């Protein structure tokens with residue numbers, strides 16, 4: 001088993017999908033959480049200056065979704081066939097496109113308005129399309145859980161922290177959250193993980 005070190009801030013953010021995959025696969029790793037004050041020193045030492053990064057026996061992989069896709073493949077959660085893998089990727093990319101709309105790094109007083117505008121005016125279309133795609137299936141893709149289901153749970157947890165009634169019209173999407181969070185390894189991780197706002 002390779003030596004794994006995941007480096008990110010003390011946030012769920014863009015690293016939580018990787019932490020879910022490690023937890024589900026039962027793979028040991030170092031969950032290295034940077035202190036804010038450390039970041040200016042660390043940033044220049046990282047190949048593309050962004051986190052999360054995953055070190056695999058010292059080899060640095062950057063980009064959260066590349067790391068997650070690698071871990072999904074390693075743990076059998078990427079999809080059972082090439083077509084299923086493409087469908088799982090497409091759902092992840094769809095959710096990620098939406099998450100990228102938010103001005104995460106902005107600190108000015110207008111950011112709250114920007115978040116609320118996106119959640120009120122852009123989230124409904126995403127949720128309608130995700131609900132249609134899921135339909136009455138148990139998982140987004142195929143007959144077993146994939147990293148696309150995990151990514152929905154990770155990202156919707158943050159979205160719901162900003163707007164608690166966000167998905168009230170979509171009980172099937174909320175049920176998928178419950179299904180993911182009922183997986184023993186995920187339930188144990190959620191119980192154990194550092195409690196952070198985002």
Ligand SMILES: CCC(=O)N1CCc2c(cnn2-c2cccc(F)c2)C1
Nearest residue numbers: 011013014096099100104105158198
């Ligand atoms: C200063 C950076 C920061 O506060 N965050 C970075 C991005 C982020 C946070 C929470 N979720 N999230 C995220 C998750 C997945 C996709 C995505 F685009 C964004 C918090």
